[in-house]
Amino acid sequence: MRLLLVEDSARLRELVGETIRAAGWRLDAVGTVAEGEDALAATSYDLVLLDLGLPDGDGLDLLRALRRRKDSTPVLALTARGAVDERIAGLDAGADDYLPKPFNNGELLARARALLRRAPLSADPVLEAGALRYDPATHDVRCGEEILALAPRERAALEILMRNVGRVTAKRGLEEKLSEFDEEMSPNAIEVVLSRLRRRLAPYETGTAIETVRGVGYLLRELDA
Amino acid sequence: MKHAAAAPLGRIVALRIMLFAALAMLTQLVAVLVEYGSDPEYLSLLALEQETDVLALGLSVQGNHLSYQLPDAHAARYGTEDSGYVARVRTANGVVLFSHCDAACTEHFLPLDLNPPSVWLRVLTPGYPLSFAGGRIIEKEGQRIFFEIAVERDTQHVVWEVLADEVLDHMILPMSLTLIFVLGATLLSVRSALRPVTAAAEQAEELDPLSPDARIEEAGMPREIAQLAGAVNRSYARTRELMAAQKLFTSAIAHEIRTPLAIIRLELERIDHPAARRATAELDELSHFAEQLVTLARLEALDRSGFQPVALDDLGRDIVGTMAPFVYSHGASIAFEGSDNPTLPGNAALLKDAVRNLIENAVRHSGPGIAIVVRTDDGPGLSVSDDGTGFVPSRPGDAPGHYKRAGGLGIGLEIVRRIAALHGGRLELERVEPHGTRARLIFAPAPSVTPDR
Numbered sequence: 001m002r003l004l005l006v007e008d009s010a011r012l013r014e015l016v017g018e019t020i021r022a023a024g025w026r027l028d029a030v031g032t033v034a035e036g037e038d039a040l041a042a043t044s045y046d047l048v049l050l051d052l053g054l055p056d057g058d059g060l061d062l063l064r065a066l067r068r069r070k071d072s073t074p075v076l077a078l079t080a081r082g083a084v085d086e087r088i089a090g091l092d093a094g095a096d097d098y099l100p101k102p103f104n105n106g107e108l109l110a111r112a113r114a115l116l117r118r119a120p121l122s123a124d125p126v127l128e129a130g131a132l133r134y135d136p137a138t139h140d141v142r143c144g145e146e147i148l149a150l151a152p153r154e155r156a157a158l159e160i161l162m163r164n165v166g167r168v169t170a171k172r173g174l175e176e177k178l179s180e181f182d183e184e185m186s187p188n189a190i191e192v193v194l195s196r197l198r199r200r201l202a203p204y205e206t207g208t209a210i211e212t213v214r215g216v217g218y219l220l221r222e223l224d225a
Numbered sequence: 226m227k228h229a230a231a232a233p234l235g236r237i238v239a240l241r242i243m244l245f246a247a248l249a250m251l252t253q254l255v256a257v258l259v260e261y262g263s264d265p266e267y268l269s270l271l272a273l274e275q276e277t278d279v280l281a282l283g284l285s286v287q288g289n290h291l292s293y294q295l296p297d298a299h300a301a302r303y304g305t306e307d308s309g310y311v312a313r314v315r316t317a318n319g320v321v322l323f324s325h326c327d328a329a330c331t332e333h334f335l336p337l338d339l340n341p342p343s344v345w346l347r348v349l350t351p352g353y354p355l356s357f358a359g360g361r362i363i364e365k366e367g368q369r370i371f372f373e374i375a376v377e378r379d380t381q382h383v384v385w386e387v388l389a390d391e392v393l394d395h396m397i398l399p400m401s402l403t404l405i406f407v408l409g410a411t412l413l414s415v416r417s418a419l420r421p422v423t424a425a426a427e428q429a430e431e432l433d434p435l436s437p438d439a440r441i442e443e444a445g446m447p448r449e450i451a452q453l454a455g456a457v458n459r460s461y462a463r464t465r466e467l468m469a470a471q472k473l474f475t476s477a478i479a480h481e482i483r484t485p486l487a488i489i490r491l492e493l494e495r496i497d498h499p500a501a502r503r504a505t506a507e508l509d510e511l512s513h514f515a516e517q518l519v520t521l522a523r524l525e526a527l528d529r530s531g532f533q534p535v536a537l538d539d540l541g542r543d544i545v546g547t548m549a550p551f552v553y554s555h556g557a558s559i560a561f562e563g564s565d566n567p568t569l570p571g572n573a574a575l576l577k578d579a580v581r582n583l584i585e586n587a588v589r590h591s592g593p594g595i596a597i598v599v600r601t602d603d604g605p606g607l608s609v610s611d612d613g614t615g616f617v618p619s620r621p622g623d624a625p626g627h628y629k630r631a632g633g634l635g636i637g638l639e640i641v642r643r644i645a646a647l648h649g650g651r652l653e654l655e656r657v658e659p660h661g662t663r664a665r666l667i668f669a670p671a672p673s674v675t676p677d678r
Binding site: 011016019051053078100101102103104105167211213214215216219221224 | 483485486487489492494516553558
């Protein structure tokens with residue numbers, strides 16, 4: 001995994017750099033739009049962490065140029081939450097996600113992981129959430145070292161939730177995806193599957209919780225250590 | 226700001242000119258009456274001329290044959306007995322064509338055998354009412370006809386007729402003509418002088434004062450109007466400066482303060498001490514506050530342009546999904562209950578900000594372990610309820626300004642309130658029995674908008 005950080009504050013580059021390298025990824029850090037463009041032209045990155053306010057221009061311009069070249073490298077914009085127009089402009093320009101400043105290391109790593117997982121040719125296809133590991137190739141679900149015995153539907157539901165860890169998975173989306181595995185699934189059947197999945201996971205220290213967001217969907221979240 | 230529009234300048238000027246013209250005429254009239262009135266002999270002469278002119282209309286000439294028929298207009302005056310007026314029409318050599326005579330004729334008129342002068346007048350009693358006798362020769366087709374009248378008692382007010390005729394002929398007609406030309410010329414000048422003003426007003430109407438090249442073209446304007454346009458242009462420029470200053474201020478907070486905050490946040494994480502955790506919590510509060518200040522500042526500059534139909538159910542479901550990780554990580558829960566997906570024209574991002582603020586308020590101020598429910602209704606409205614201790618007022622119905630319990634709450638609710646107002650709605654806060662708080666955004670019903678399905 002090789003990441004590019006475009007951020008004008010030298011101290012923030014150092015701090016983020018330490019976090020990223022501690023997670024086992026390589027990081028190139030630059031301070032201007034021009035340097036960012038040079039780096040993107042020379043190297044193929046798996047993820048770009050992009051500050052929007054840069055000394056020699058707007059980070060969004062760099063992003064637009066990237067997307068114009070049909071480069072689909074995921075981009076995590078480091079921006080101001082609540083700044084409505086900035087978020088809209090960023091969406092239009094093709095950012096994949098946002099991380100509001102100030103952020104903490106946990107948030108940064110979680111968002112970065114989520115984007116790296118989304119990458120189509122990810123070299124690390126094993127899904128992680130808390131202590132849970134899911135290998136799509138072997139369909140093994142582990143908690144730590146133990147392999148969990150799950151019914152196919154439960155495993156499918158867990159896979160979808162793990163791909164969306166930290167975000168709400170819409171109930172309708174879950175319905176559609178599970179229906180591919182099986183016969184048509186009613187909303188009630190989904191609830192049955194989820195409650196069984198919760199019971200299966202209950203004995204283990206998974207470090208996660210599956211929350212029902214009534215009226216919207218389900219949320220698999222990692223519990224604070 | 227909303228005065229009834231004043232009348233157009235043309236009408237104001239026209240009305241004033243007419244008013245002054247009326248005053249001038251009145252003054253003139255008084256002057257004329259005084260002047261004529263002080264000279265009854267001259268009035269008598271005028272009356273003689275006028276009366277004989279009318280009488281002459283009854284004369285007809287056919288070859289050498291003359292005949293006379295009293296005109297209808299004067300039948301009452303010279304055709305009835307004892308009217309106070311007498312008249313006689315004769316030729317120079319004494320042939321009487323018409324006679325409405327009594328003793329007064331022989332007393333006042335010239336003898337028939339006398340070859341009459343072209344005009345004669347004799348005042349019978351000086352002063353008013355007029356009393357005179359006189360005669361005048363009027364030529365018609367080569368014939369010289371002598372008209373004589375005598376007025377002993379002016380019972381039919383010939384004097385007023387004379388005065389009215391004089392006023393009409395020598396005052397009203399010429400002054401009216403002048404008035405018409407003056408009015409026309411003035412209106413024309415006013416209109417052509419105002420044409421650049423009208424053009425500038427239309428131009429200003431089209432302008433977006435915030436666009437960088439917003440200015441009224443001053444070239445080709447009369448000097449006074451160019452001054453006005455210049456003043457307007459300067460105020461546009463000033464507005465742009467203020468807006469630019471505000472943008473600079475908000476983006477300074479957004480970018481220049483956030484980066485140091487991010488650095489402090491990450492540095493604190495490296496310090497393994499409870500004090501660092503407390504400082505982190507304080508820092509989060511500070512970041513939140515700075516963010517709300519920026520939001521509030523940005524709201525000032527927004528208007529309703531760019532509003533689009535927003536379906537409340539979709540919006541509520543979306544924001545609840547977005548906020549759920551935050552809510553659950555704080556030990557609270559959240560759910561969404563939709564209705565018939567009411568639609569209203571609005572700015573979806575702003576409305577989401579409002580709901581997000583209400584959810585954050587509930588999480589921050591209503592105690593741990595609360596259950597939050599976001600509902601939509603057909604008001605159209607959207608409410609955020611919780612079952613916590615809440616920022617409830619001591620008495621139901623307290624003014625919103627009284628919901629001050631914790632720092633940051635006031636500004637968050639102010640943001641929500643302004644967003645609601647921008648959408649023609651309002652925010653209502655109320656206590657829910659047995660415990661909890663409900664914040665409800667109520668929007669104006671939009672009957673013309675139908676949901677897009």
